[in-house]
Structures are given as structure tokens and as C-alpha cells.
Amino acid sequence: MALCGPRAHAQGRGGSPSKPASQSAPIDVTGNWVSYVTEDWRFRMITPPKGDYTRVPLTPEGRKLADAWNPAADEAAGQQCKAYGAAAIMRVPARFRIAWQDEQTLRIESDAGMQTRMLRFTPSSPPRDRAWQGHSVANWDAPARKLVVTTTNLRAGYLRRNGVPYSAEARVTEYFVVAPVGQSDQALVVTTVVEDPRYLQRPFVVSSHFKRDKDRSRWSPAPCVATW
Amino acid sequence: MRRNLVAACGCLCGLLLCASLGPSESTAYAQLNDSSLPEFEGSWAPTNNEDLSNDTVPVDYMGLPLSEEGRARALSYSESQLAMIERQCQGWAPTYLMTGPFGMKISAQYDLSRGSIIRFTIGAWHDKLPLDIWMDGRLPPSRYAEHTRSGFAAGHWEGSVLVTRTTHMKASFIRKNGPPSSDRATMTNRFYRHGNFLTLVAVIEDPIYLSELLIWTRDFQVSPTRLTPIAPPCIVAFEGTTAQDEVPHYLWGKKPEEFMNEMTAKYGVPREAALGYPDTLYPEYREKLKIRNNRSQ
Numbered sequence: 001m002a003l004c005g006p007r008a009h010a011q012g013r014g015g016s017p018s019k020p021a022s023q024s025a026p027i028d029v030t031g032n033w034v035s036y037v038t039e040d041w042r043f044r045m046i047t048p049p050k051g052d053y054t055r056v057p058l059t060p061e062g063r064k065l066a067d068a069w070n071p072a073a074d075e076a077a078g079q080q081c082k083a084y085g086a087a088a089i090m091r092v093p094a095r096f097r098i099a100w101q102d103e104q105t106l107r108i109e110s111d112a113g114m115q116t117r118m119l120r121f122t123p124s125s126p127p128r129d130r131a132w133q134g135h136s137v138a139n140w141d142a143p144a145r146k147l148v149v150t151t152t153n154l155r156a157g158y159l160r161r162n163g164v165p166y167s168a169e170a171r172v173t174e175y176f177v178v179a180p181v182g183q184s185d186q187a188l189v190v191t192t193v194v195e196d197p198r199y200l201q202r203p204f205v206v207s208s209h210f211k212r213d214k215d216r217s218r219w220s221p222a223p224c225v226a227t228w
Numbered sequence: 229m230r231r232n233l234v235a236a237c238g239c240l241c242g243l244l245l246c247a248s249l250g251p252s253e254s255t256a257y258a259q260l261n262d263s264s265l266p267e268f269e270g271s272w273a274p275t276n277n278e279d280l281s282n283d284t285v286p287v288d289y290m291g292l293p294l295s296e297e298g299r300a301r302a303l304s305y306s307e308s309q310l311a312m313i314e315r316q317c318q319g320w321a322p323t324y325l326m327t328g329p330f331g332m333k334i335s336a337q338y339d340l341s342r343g344s345i346i347r348f349t350i351g352a353w354h355d356k357l358p359l360d361i362w363m364d365g366r367l368p369p370s371r372y373a374e375h376t377r378s379g380f381a382a383g384h385w386e387g388s389v390l391v392t393r394t395t396h397m398k399a400s401f402i403r404k405n406g407p408p409s410s411d412r413a414t415m416t417n418r419f420y421r422h423g424n425f426l427t428l429v430a431v432i433e434d435p436i437y438l439s440e441l442l443i444w445t446r447d448f449q450v451s452p453t454r455l456t457p458i459a460p461p462c463i464v465a466f467e468g469t470t471a472q473d474e475v476p477h478y479l480w481g482k483k484p485e486e487f488m489n490e491m492t493a494k495y496g497v498p499r500e501a502a503l504g505y506p507d508t509l510y511p512e513y514r515e516k517l518k519i520r521n522n523r524s525q
Binding site for chain 1: 442512
């Protein structure tokens with residue numbers, strides 16, 4: 001029976017597991033991408049007011065922390081990158097460059113906040129120090145044509161710029177897919193699932209989308225800021 | 229030996245059946261028997277962690293790339309239109325699937341003789357009709373065919389992704405506070421299943437009221453409770469105190485200033501963003517805001 005369907009020819013798509021990740025990619029996520037902010041505009045393009053955590057399932061402890069947000073104190077403490085951590089960086093309006101660092105590591109750079117993420121396809125233990133971008137382990141799901149990334153070992157940060165928190169215990173799972181758009185364009189869609197036993201009552205799930213960026217001149221690196 | 233014979237017969241029957249079907253039918257047959265395809269049927273609850281609806285303020289067109297025509301039509305809209313007897317039960321366009329607050333009940337109808345899926349149906353809500361997604365390879369209606377509230381949706385598989393394209397929709401609204409959609413609008417959806425989550429990606433094209441393609445994404449999760457596929461009947465009732473002989477609207481430039489300014493007053497959203505200018509959807513717009521903020525300080 002399996003002989004007659006087109007999917008029979010698709011068996012093994014993505015290559016054998018022994019190939020390096022760069023050669024077994026079922027989709028091409030590399031290149032330049034730009035955020036297309038058609039959702040959550042007022043939470044992303046401007047700094048929302050303190051205490052506005054609409055649609056974020058915070059625990060009472062999380063709400064207390066959000067209500068105590070103090071951006072000046074963050075700046076003074078050198079913590080202005082709290083809204084640029086791995087749980088939130090793909091929601092920041094920015095341009096992103098995705099490229100192979102080596103055969104087993106994808107690198108994602110953002111111009112806003114000048115952050116760099118390393119998605120490692122080779123299992124490795126996380127470093128001792130926590131980081132804004134944490135420790136990311138990547139896998140191709142070849143039959144489903146997607147990239148699955150799990151990130152732990154994070155520094156505590158913000159899901160939204162106005163101090164809506166996630167803790168260092170948070171675990172971030174992301175699904176990257178590439179969708180055709182119109183006649184010849186593509187969109188990168190990243191579904192982000194944040195689980196945080198401390199500040200979230202249930203998973204916080206958002207999906208961010210990006211257009212392929214043909215105008216590379218607009219890459220504009222800027223350091224982290226606590227408010228904008 | 230007996231098992232081998234059964235397997236050989238099964239394979240032969242399958243090959244004969246494949247040979248007797250057309251290309252699209254063959255595809256459908258194989259897909260139904262492909263256990264690697266994800267399950268979409270069932271009840272899906274919205275995660276609702278994103279602000280998509282944006283329909284509680286009269287002039288909130290944030291995140292929309294409206295054309296000048298789209299903006300003008302949106303500003304002429306009065307939500308009092310929904311009190312009109314003839315409009316109370318009109319419902320919303322299929323694009324409302326992406327912005328409404330409800331979950332999805334997805335069911336399938338099978339052709340048991342061929343072992344194929346005839347259609348998926350996304351159930352109705354109070355103010356949205358069910359959406360049939362035809363998987364049987366049927367051709368879309370003529371371009372001159374009647375447009376309906378649900379339109380015509382055809383689906384196919386791209387690997388494990390369900391792809392649907394909806395055409396023949398009646399002119400309606402892409403947001404409940406007035407931004408319109410024309411009868412030339414189309415919507416392409418992609419359904420991606422990620423474990424217990426489902427991400428729905430929509431690309432909406434409207435040559436009349438949008439200045440560029442609109443992309444929306446929305447997330448659902450497996451619902452622990454069963455969602456109903458049908459909506460209660462819509463019952464029309466006279467809601468006004470006077471007989472209605474006109475369509476409530478605002479003439480050009482007459483939208484009340486309190487409406488025009490509400491997003492700025494409440495949330496500090498610049499007016500051009502609230503009015504859905506397309507350049508406000510890109511990161512560069514942040515630079516404009518920065519310059520403006522610096523000037524005002």
C-alpha cells in the first residue's frame with residue numbers, strides 16, 4: 001500500500017542521522033529575517049505600562065514582581081538585557097541573521113540588543129554560568145520539516161519589556177518552520193513555549209513570524225535598553 | 229505462509245486501487261493510510277497568550293497593513309450597524325478564525341469506499357459559520373460563482389502540514405471594529421502540529437483593502453474538554469428605540485476625536501500605528517519613535 005503514495009518517496013527526507021546537522025537540514029532557516037509585527041503591537045513596539053501583563057498566566061509571585069518593575073534600577077545594575085533573553089528575543093522587533101557557525105551549530109544574531117544565540121545539535125552539558133541566551137539544544141524533525149530547540153540554563157529575564165518576569169528555572173521550547181508566502185516569498189514562524197514553575201501558572205505560548213529580509217542595509221545593531 | 233499471502237494480496241489490491249484512481253485521488257488515498265500524518269481532528273483550545281483581536285476600541289487598526297481605501301472604509305464604520313435587523317446575524321468572515329477568542333472543533337468526513345478524506349470541517353462559533361475544507365481535489369467554483377460567508381476552502385498536504393486556501397468569501401471585516409475585507413480577498417492557512425500544540429499560520433491577501441500581504445499566527449492546544457461543533461441559532465431582535473432607516477456610519481473626517489485618540493490616550497500608541505499604516509509593522513518604525521521621543525523630551 002505504501003508504494004502508491006507520494007510520501008513513499010519522501011522516506012528518509014532530511015538524510016541519515018550520521019550526516020552533520022548542516023547537511024541534513026530539511027528546511028533552510030538560514031539567511032536574514034525581519035520581524036513582521038502584526039500581533040502584540042503595543043507590547044512589543046512600545047514599552048507597555050507597568051502592571052500590564054494582559055494574557056500572561058503569571059503566578060501571584062510573578063505578578064508581584066511585575067508590579068515592582070523598575071527600569072532605572074535595571075539600567076543601574078547593568079541588567080538592561082533582561083527583555084532580550086531567549087524566552088523573549090524572538091518577540092523583540094528586530095532583524096535576525098541565522099547562519100551555520102559550524103556543521104553542528106546554528107548561530108542566530110539580532111541587531112536589536114546585539115544578542116547571539118547558539119543552537120547546538122551535538123549534545124553537551126550546559127556551562128556553569130547562566131546566560132541571557134541560556135544553553136540551547138537543537139534537533140531537526142525531518143518528517144515534520146521543522147527545527148526544535150530546547151533552551152535551559154537561563155538568567156532570569158522578562159517576557160515583556162515592562163518587567164513581566166520569567167525565572168532562571170524557565171525552560172523554553174521553540175519550533176521553527178518556514179512557510180511559503182505569496183508567489184515567491186517565505187516566512188519564518190517560531191512557536192515559543194515557555195514553562196516556568198515559579199512565575200507561570202501554565203505554559204506561555206506565542207508564535208512570532210518573520211519575512212525574508214532582502215534589504216541587508218537595514219541591519220542596525222543597537223545595545224540593549226531597559227525601555228524604549 | 230498464510231501471512232505472506234495476505235500481505236501480497238493487500239499490496240496487489242493497493243497497487244490496483246492506486247492505478248484505478250487519478251493523481252489527486254491517489255494522493256488522498258495514500259494520505260489517509262499514512263500514519264505519519266499528524267492528527268488534527270478533535271477539540272483545540274486557544275492559548276490566547278497573544279493580543280490578536282484588538283477590537284474593543286473603535287479606532288484600533290494596529291498591526292494591519294491597510295491601504296488608503298481600507299483605512300477610509302474602516303473609519304466610516306460604526307459598530308451600531310450590528311444592531312440593524314438585517315445585519316445582526318451576518319457573522320464574520322473566515323479570517324475571524326485567526327482573531328476570535330474561541331477554540332476549534334475539527335472533524336473529518338471520510339469516503340469509506342476509497343479510504344480517503346473528503347473534507348475537514350472547523351466547527352461554528354456564535355458568530356462564525358462552519359468552515360469546510362475540501363480535501364477531495366475538487367476544483368474551486370467559477371470566478372463568477374456566488375461568494376458566501378464561509379467562502380470555498382480547498383486543502384492539501386505538504387508533508388505533515390495541512391495547507392488550505394479559502395476564496396469566494398463575501399466582503400466582510402478582518403477586525404470587528406471596521407477594517408474591511410473585500411470579496412477578492414483570499415486566505416491561505418497552514419496547520420502545524422507541535423506535540424499538544426497547534427500553530428495556525430494565515431496569509432491574507434486583499435488587493436483592495438490591504439497594501440501588502442498580512443501574516444497572522446495563532447496557537448491552540450489539545451483541549452481536555454470537548455468543544456461543540458455547532459453554534460446556537462442566531463435570533464434577530466429589535467434593539468433600537470426608533471425604526472432604522474439608515475446604515476449607521478461616519479462621514480469622512482467625522483469620526484469622533486475621542487475615538488481617533490483613544491489608543492494614544494490609553495496606551496501611548498502613536499496615531500499612525502493605531503490607523504494601520506504599513507510602515508509601523510517593521511522594526512525601523514522604532515527609530516522614528518525614538519527620534520520623536522527625543523524631540524519631545
